[in-house]
Amino acid sequence: MTNYDRKEHLKAIHASRKATTSQKVDKAIQRLVRANDPINFNSVASEAGVAKATLYNNRELRERIESLRQQQAETPTPKQIKCELDENNKDAIIASLKRKIKKLEEEKKQLREQLKFAYADVYKQI
Structure with missing residues (x-):
């Protein structure tokens, strides 16, 4: 039998899920921008089909959504x-x-x- 490392396998699964989630969120943000809809945690979560907690817990996604939300607030x-x-x-x-x-x-x-x-x-x- 070959060497099966459960930890490595779980890390790979987690990385692929994280990448898939990031792609979903990116596409959702692009759709919201094209539709000129407000960008916030609720709208991105519902558009991407992910939980709000996922967006809040992922630092990169959270910062991106907060910066986009701030940009929209500044533009009339x-x-x-x-x-x-x-x-x-x-x-x-x-x-x-x-x-x-x-x-x-x-x-x-x-x-x-x-x-x-x-x-x-x-x-x-x-």
């Missing part, structure tokens, strides 16, 4: 950018709305005048 979201644009354009929007209100009030005034003439014509016919 499209909603934040839109809000900033709205704030910058606020004065222009207000001026435009004031012009529209003035135009509508003039139109309302003209319609009231036309209504007076229409009522006068109806009154004359009675």
